[in-house]
Amino acid sequence: MTTEKELAELVAGGTVDVLDFPKPGIVFKDLMPLFGDGPAFKRVIDGIIAYHDSFDVVAGIEARGFLMAAAIGYSTGAGIVPVRKAGKLPRPAFSASYALEYGEATLEVSEGAFEPGQRVLVVDDVLATGGTAEATLDLIERAGGIVAGFTVLMELGFLDGRQRLSPRPVHALLTV
Secondary structure (H helix, E strand, O other): OOOHHHHHHHHHHOOEEEEOOOOOOOEEEEOHHHHHOHHHHHHHHHHHHHHOOOOOEEEEEOOHHHHHHHHHHHHHOOEEEEEEEOOOOOOOEEEEEEEEOOEEEEEEEEOOOOOOOOEEEEEEEEEOOOHHHHHHHHHHHHOOOEEEEEEEEEEOHHHOHHHHHOOOOEEEEEEO
């Protein structure tokens, strides 16, 4: 079993800082090297699963959260639900708009995506200001799900996103 320290080291080692993306002044945390390293990605997914012992379905936030949700869902036999950017879902959906550190956006989840009371593990790659996560968790609750946990690979602690999500459970493999 991989320790929390080893998981944090895997995430740190699989991250590349991209300066001035998507606009000047932003340092984008690119985790695609981690996703591309099969053995490291497997250890990270297994570590997330080991941390969360009780969920019925996994919700992944567009777009990198989809990769994590699919891997967790496959490994555990749980269903997956995509949380999409506005206009991408073909059926009626709940929506929530929110501010990003570099703009505004809207997320959606299909009506009927969750059974009432279904326990939902929410996953994404990075927690920054918490706007995306807060909108997602609100959508899941409005759609009838119960947030069983929220896990990210990396939390940018200096942006205080975790505070926006309280009292919901938040888990980060690496906090910088």
